[in-house]
Amino acid sequence: MTQVHTPAQAAVTFVGAGPGAAEHLTLGALRALQEARVVIHDRLVGAEVLALIPAHVTLVDVGKEGFGPSVTQNQINASLVAHAMSGPRVVRLKGGDCGIFGRLDEEMAALEAAGLSFRILPGLTSASVAAASIGQSLTRRGRNASLRIVTGHDMEGFAEQDWRGMARPGEVAAIYMGKKSARFIQGRLMMHGASGATDVTIVENVSRPEQRILGTTLAALPEAVAGCSGPAVILFGLAPRAARSSVAVLKEVQA
Numbered sequence: 001m002t003q004v005h006t007p008a009q010a011a012v013t014f015v016g017a018g019p020g021a022a023e024h025l026t027l028g029a030l031r032a033l034q035e036a037r038v039v040i041h042d043r044l045v046g047a048e049v050l051a052l053i054p055a056h057v058t059l060v061d062v063g064k065e066g067f068g069p070s071v072t073q074n075q076i077n078a079s080l081v082a083h084a085m086s087g088p089r090v091v092r093l094k095g096g097d098c099g100i101f102g103r104l105d106e107e108m109a110a111l112e113a114a115g116l117s118f119r120i121l122p123g124l125t126s127a128s129v130a131a132a133s134i135g136q137s138l139t140r141r142g143r144n145a146s147l148r149i150v151t152g153h154d155m156e157g158f159a160e161q162d163w164r165g166m167a168r169p170g171e172v173a174a175i176y177m178g179k180k181s182a183r184f185i186q187g188r189l190m191m192h193g194a195s196g197a198t199d200v201t202i203v204e205n206v207s208r209p210e211q212r213i214l215g216t217t218l219a220a221l222p223e224a225v226a227g228c229s230g231p232a233v234i235l236f237g238l239a240p241r242a243a244r245s246s247v248a249v250l251k252e253v254q255a
């Protein structure tokens with residue numbers, strides 16, 4: 001059985017950086033960054049977080065753009081293993097939570113294959129911060145008893161989901177990497193009975209100075225998302241709080 005190691009034992013610490021701002025970084029993550037010898041980071045790590053890394057630390061940018069990786073996963077794995085072989089205190093820094101759509105498993109497997117130890121410090125995922133920024137919770141008694149975290153695309157292309165379940169009234173889903181597949185998602189959900197009037201909120205550049213909130217509906221989702229150039233989380237089933245009367249929400253909670 002694989003052992004998850006204590007800080008002193010681990011050759012590599014996987015760290016979730018949160019979606020952008022320093023205030024969304026955990027204290028454990030900050031400590032790991034300050035004690036690091038090497039930090040290998042992704043494109044989605046916020047500038048505020050990178051600025052907290054001491055100047056003497058070696059920074060390795062393995063950023064990837066959208067669908068077409070500029071650095072392949074194999075190259076990232078090889079870099080991680082090589083740095084960990086050459087000494088301790090290697091941090092692998094990933095945007096959001098490293099355990100959510102973060103290719104964590106591939107990198108853990110590469111370390112295991114090389115006989116190297118690791119530990120994981122999770123971070124705030126972009127959906128949590130996006131929901132907070134629109135004044136909503138991701139679950140609510142009487143509305144949704146579960147939360148879906150889904151991706152717009154997987155290794156095969158646009159990702160299939162449990163559309164029938166997701167289309168039920170009151171369901172909430174946080175859709176990651178959903179910009180290119182927005183029309184596909186809209187079509188699948190409406191085909192399975194979702195109303196075109198279902199609330200959808202797009203939060204672009206969560207936790208960054210350029211953050212934008214776009215309240216829309218499922219019917220208008222593809223057009224709304226077309227104007228987003230930055231990373232975006234699509235909150236299906238949620239409207240920005242100001243767009244709904246709190247009296248209506250109270251009635252739903254009490255119902």
Ligand SMILES: C[S@@+](CC[C@H](N)C(=O)[O-])C[C@H]1O[C@@H](n2cnc3c(N)ncnc32)[C@H](O)[C@@H]1O
Nearest residue numbers: 019096097100125126176177205206231232233
């Ligand atoms: C490869 S996934 C990484 C998710 C990340 N591990 C997390 O927990 O947020 C990349 C997708 O996450 C979402 N994302 C990550 N950071 C974001 C941010 N600051 N603002 C909006 N969306 C973000 C977007 O949907 C983006 O396409």
